[in-house]
Amino acid sequence: MLYVGSLPRVALRKLTYCAISRDISTSRTLAGASFVNTTGMTVESCFAFCTAGGYNLAGVEFGSQCYCDYAVQASGTLSAQGNCNTPCSGNSSEFCGAGNFINIYSNGAPSPVIPKTVGTWQYEGCFADSTSSRVLPHQQTIAGGVTVESCTSACKANGFAVAGVEFGQECWCSSSLPTSSLLSDNDCQTACTANTTEFCGGSSRLGVYEDTTGQICLAASDAQNFNLNAVFVIPPTTGAVSVPLHVKIINTVTLVSWSVLTTASDVFTSETLLNGGILPVSTSQPNFRTASLPVKPGDSPIFVTTQFPPAAAGPYCTMTNPVLGPSGPPVLAVSGRSDLWALCPNSTAAGRLDAVFNPAPNHPHYTLASCSAVYITLA
Template sequence: MMNGLLLQSPMAFAALCAVIFVSLLSVDALSVERTLPPGWTLKGCYTDNVSSRTLAGSSFSSANMTVEYCTSFCRSGGFSLAGVEFGAECYCDYALQSSGILANTSSCNEACSGASTELCGNGNFLDVYWNGTPPPTITPQTGTWKYSGCFADSPSSRQLPNLQTIPGGATVDSCTSACKSQGFGLAGLEYGQECWCGSGPLASSISDSSCATACAANTTEFCGGSNALLVYQDSTGQVCLSSTLSSDFNLAAVYATSHITGATSVPLHVVIIKTILKISWSVLTTGEGGWFDFVKLSNAGLLPVVGSIREIKTASLTTKPGDSPMFITTHIPPPAVGPYCAMANPMVHNGPQVLALSGRNDLWALCPNSTAGNRIDVVYSPVNGHAHYNKADCKSVYITINKI
């Protein structure tokens, strides 16, 4: 009877087929759902990609993947976020990384490889679940150190160049303590476990969300991110304001101790001490006889210049602790090196900026050079047993930058 009816009415047959298809589709749609394991809630469907994971902690994949399997794995590792992707992948973290963007729930519509009745994200889409544990936070202050911002970083151009090895792993407190012990005014945490120190200056900051990797040693606080440095500044430390100054300046040594009698400061000069063919070497000293009238600061290097003969090119050379700042003059000098920078005056509020080398402005001294008629030379961090001076005769100074 049915066959006869269908044969007699093609339209009725098509209609019946459509009803059956819709019914089956509805049953299938209802059979696949997002499971909520006990204690976990769905945060949403987020974008993801191989180069920058939305959940960057532990991960694994399995042909038996389910939402319960993934959340159990993440919970066992202490993570508060779990995400399923591409049907068979599981990712964990303490916080969502900045690369993840909330997407429409319909984008996460692939069945789990271990349970066809559950949804496990999709290709480059992640179903994220949360167990209610508060996420890590940015520590605003520890001791004299205050949060300064999140800054882009890279292995080829470090914002803070001095890596610290910290037993037990880096935290905000352990990193800032390590940097303070080394005399640095800036401390930065990266990749959740690295600690870097320096004095700046720093490039422009980026969004705090880029520094959202929890500290491996303390998952309640953030420790930077991938190529992103969470930076703290010591209110009592030494921080570079600039490694380049647009105008020329003169330098002067200001005695750091109050018991000095007579003048409290003395002008400094760049004086030529040796010339061979077309190459000259000079030193920073109080002595007269120099023909360099001004100094420039450019890209952390010092460039003495002659006011009336600008074509003469002079550049600073590397200065080690115990030595005087040296300069070379030649037709094509090498790039000026330091690293020099300008810092706030530690003696006079709003006074002229002071010159720092390797992040320190308090290691300068004036020392009588016994091999040059007791000429008073500038020395960086005097040492015992030096061939040209007696450390006991050196006087501690700050070097002020006096703009013209």
């Protein structure tokens, strides 16, 4: 716990509470530098040690322990001042906290802050992370150290629209926001090692930023034939984690056919990308002239086959794979978004599983609750 006693001989700005400090390394009330002096600890020596290290907070605990930080961590809980009643090992007239209780003092310097905007990047909150399952899977190594500015710049340079700073010195990227728990900003109060005026997340806690200009297209044309695959964002408990997609003809009138993007196969065997439009290819019917039409949010992509099709439209582009990064197959985006795709059972077509861009409620062909989020790779 935290408590500040009356020390007229020391020019300290006293905090007015006592707080519980859990005695494990990942849950300290003050989680910066520390030292132990079993015979000579005083409030003054701890305060001098922390101030010399650039910290604005100093805390004494259990009579002989000193801890420093830039902010009181979320694990600290207010307690009565009387709980901090252990004399300091170097001055019995002063209190130095107690077992699991810490007296905290401030030198009056301002604490770091969480920048709410950095250029085109917007702060989205503090999210839980795990070393066994990273919620932003692409780590960046940054010369000169991690700051909010350097991390967002590195993520943008590598084609990602989401950046996260963690544990004061780590930078992680993705193409979509985390799906983990959104926590209080108090959980993201570890100062950036490379810039102690800013917070860079915390232990297993990500301070997350999103680029308001959207995701970054890699290319709007790809003349090489490719096949599309829908990869489930949340893999099913049984079955495949991805399914092939095909352009399938669903309606034909005289000299004109219309197709959708679905899991059901048909005459089209691959696709190419040209100036933001998709051109389906049929090896058995090479004379088919087919082009994508503009994509309407809430609907499946539509394609038209006719003797004189319009210029293929979308606008489609490729983006960095959100899971495998630049080393993985690129993903398909529409209007700068690759994270709005879903597979939805079409209730008017015997449950045919269609790809839908940005599915909408109250649609005549599917129910929103039945849709599964996917991203679409080009292989």
